Amino acid sequence: MSYQLSKMRLTLKRILQALFLAVLFSFSTLAMLRTLAATSNNSTATIERASAGKEEPPWIKNFVGLWPDRSLRSVLDDEGNTFAGPVIDDNDNHLFEVTTTTTTSSTTTKPHTTLDDIFISVKTTKNFHASRLDVIIKTWFTLAREQTWFFTDSDDEEYSEKTHNHLINTGCSASHNRMALCCKMAVEFDTFLESNKRWFCHFDDDNYVNVPQLVRMLQKYDWTDDWYLGKPSIKAPLEILDREHIPQKISFWFATGGAGFCLSRSLGLKMKPLASGGKFISIGDKIRLPDDVTMGYIVEHLLSKQLTVVEEFHSHLEPMKFLKQSQIADQITFSYSHYGAEMNVLSLDGFNNQIDPYRFLSLHCHLYPNFSFCPR
Known part of the structure; x- marks a missing residue:
């Protein structure tokens, strides 16, 4: 046991x-x-x-998914090698994204700007919808479709559809006198204020806007400061009679609307008590001058803020043929005009003059050769 x-x-x-x-x-x-x-x-x-x-490839700092080098002619891989880019569908809603960097110092951080921070307005009239808007809609509008609005003087169902309902009838006169021009600019300015965007950039319907260059330019400036960016078309400040203190004179610069100009939101808010709610029209009527001059009068004379000259803006008042082809990719706006048989347009190879009399199609294919309508 x-x-x-x-x-x-x-x-x-x-x-x-x-x-x-x-x-x-x-x-x-x-x-x-x-x-x-x-x-x-x-x-x-x-x-x-x-x-x-x-380290990211250099082109990523400029574009994502589009032609990244300075001439915008090719796509680079991670090693910097060039290969053929895709054919771009012109109806695509998002063809590219401009990337931004935040510039820092030991004490401050500079606010950065993206394409979506910009309110782009184009002034036009019903009589020019067919002759001017079609080429814009086909070219640079496709790069900033959500940010661009057209201000006109009549309802137009066809062009409302073409612009994805971005056509605004201001109710202003269809004439080209100063009152009608100031009326449209007043609506543009008030619409910008309501948008809460950081930048207001105005252009005419005879402008081509190099959208990536516009964004790059605005990235150099702080939208929380007061900026009036554009280019004058005169060699000296404009002098006008001060109607409240005759015979005194007033002297100020203004950015010509035909080249385009931009205002920061900070400056726009300072202008609001003077220019919003139709007051812009009253000031234009008081000084008896058109919209772009009225803008300069408010900014430079009434608010004592100076125009900052941006040489890359170009109006029809400049000879377009003197712009060198090697410099075109660095410019922001272009224009055209014709006096009788003489055309003031870019000297640029591309489509024939019957198809592309203003050279905007050729310009667009020079900058973005992979669009589907560009020759190969």
């Missing part, structure tokens, strides 16, 4: 030892697996940090 008890105790002891070893082995295995998982996670994090630290 004693022998059997001893044998049972020995067997039980061995069973307990086996269970203990099994539990110990399980805990050891679990600890080893946790260690391996932690090591794997650390390795992954290290790889991710290394990847994040890898």
